[in-house]
Amino acid sequence: MNEVVRLRYGKALTTSARTPGHIPVYGSNGVTGWHNVALAHGPTVVLGRKGQGPLGVEWCSGPFWVIDTAYYVEFSNERLLPRFFYYFTKYVGLNHLKDGTSNPSLTRATFGIQQIPTPPLPEQRAIAHILGSLDDKIELNRKMNRTLEALARAIFKSWFVDFDPVRAKAEGRPPPGMDAETAALFPDGFEDSELGPIPRGWRVQSLDEIAHFLNGAACQRFRPDGNEATLPVIKIRELNQGITDRTDRARASIPEKWHVHDGDVIFSWSGSLVVKVWTGGPGALNQHLFKVTSQSFPRWFYLSWVQHHLDTFRGIARDKATTMGHIKRHHLTDAKCAVPSRAVLAAADEVLAPLIKRQVVNDLESRTLAALRDTLLPKLVSGELRVPDPERFLQEVAP
Numbered sequence: 001m002n003e004v005v006r007l008r009y010g011k012a013l014t015t016s017a018r019t020p021g022h023i024p025v026y027g028s029n030g031v032t033g034w035h036n037v038a039l040a041h042g043p044t045v046v047l048g049r050k051g052q053g054p055l056g057v058e059w060c061s062g063p064f065w066v067i068d069t070a071y072y073v074e075f076s077n078e079r080l081l082p083r084f085f086y087y088f089t090k091y092v093g094l095n096h097l098k099d100g101t102s103n104p105s106l107t108r109a110t111f112g113i114q115q116i117p118t119p120p121l122p123e124q125r126a127i128a129h130i131l132g133s134l135d136d137k138i139e140l141n142r143k144m145n146r147t148l149e150a151l152a153r154a155i156f157k158s159w160f161v162d163f164d165p166v167r168a169k170a171e172g173r174p175p176p177g178m179d180a181e182t183a184a185l186f187p188d189g190f191e192d193s194e195l196g197p198i199p200r201g202w203r204v205q206s207l208d209e210i211a212h213f214l215n216g217a218a219c220q221r222f223r224p225d226g227n228e229a230t231l232p233v234i235k236i237r238e239l240n241q242g243i244t245d246r247t248d249r250a251r252a253s254i255p256e257k258w259h260v261h262d263g264d265v266i267f268s269w270s271g272s273l274v275v276k277v278w279t280g281g282p283g284a285l286n287q288h289l290f291k292v293t294s295q296s297f298p299r300w301f302y303l304s305w306v307q308h309h310l311d312t313f314r315g316i317a318r319d320k321a322t323t324m325g326h327i328k329r330h331h332l333t334d335a336k337c338a339v340p341s342r343a344v345l346a347a348a349d350e351v352l353a354p355l356i357k358r359q360v361v362n363d364l365e366s367r368t369l370a371a372l373r374d375t376l377l378p379k380l381v382s383g384e385l386r387v388p389d390p391e392r393f394l395q396e397v398a399p
Helices: 082-092 108-112 121-161 164-170 236-241 299-318 329-334 342-382 390-397
Strands: 005-009 023-027 030-035 044-048 057-060 063-066 070-075 203-206 212-215 230-234 249-251 265-268 274-277 283-285 289-293 336-339
Touching (some): 057 082, 070 082, 203 329, 265 299, 274 299, 289 299, 299 342
Parallel strands (some): 230 283
Antiparallel strands (some): 044 070, 203 336, 212 289
């Protein structure tokens, strides 16, 4: 490795020292936050340096910051393409190179003596193109979903929290960006409520009145026995990281109410409070997670209200004297929601439901693409699967 790459140390950047921005901050196992200043610029690769957990291997195409628990790579030989190096390193991994017990680390000396194959450049480019095209589409879906989520939150906040259409009509103005037919569904004034002024004719309900919050099972009671079918157990870790090799399994015969399917809204009420639309495939819901459903309201409505109250819930959890902060069911009752007329709800559904559905579709497509990438990666990088005539292949796929 020393002949083709150099490992550069990252630089410490505490959370309090970060200024909100669009520069990803990488640690030992991926992005740990965001900043407004870059330490270096890609394209390059970030490698985890130390820690008990798995060491990450991350591709960086633009500006980035690396903290002192990771390295970034400088390429010193034109015989090695950065993106081929990235996929090769993903294939072989880094954990087996760590040394130490309390805080094991990867040293530059250990990494430097490792061997890396350097196929002809056209073959490296072909491999990088095949795998990179899959990753690029996954990243495009991720960016699209961030935009869709931001748009959905902005519309929900405008209509159901700030009541912008009602305020505009109360002031004698047409609601901006809204057609006359939809605007006519909103009242032109307010009335008092326990939530404060709300649109006239609307009502206030608690979060646990607009949705049902089913707590997960103690899945250790449903451990597999023999060769029966199983499901991955969805815990807080899986909600944040997805299904991994470390995910526990439960019997597939666990009661149906605790089955999780793509598109379900899952809310962790303990530890790191997060709410997500699950797209990780069938699973079994573990305790400390709620599956949120409703017979009366659409998914986007109760999802958006949980998101709206999430910062308050996190504050409650932080104030707990226990080691694992959490909320209780009465906090769901205390969380109030403004509920519109059925006509307004139906009009909003035409706008917001497709935004949520598109995010789910994008996530499911990305899951399929990631599975294909993970199948191809070891075969291409190891040479088990070769690209015939890579130069011709690159010409055919060139834009």
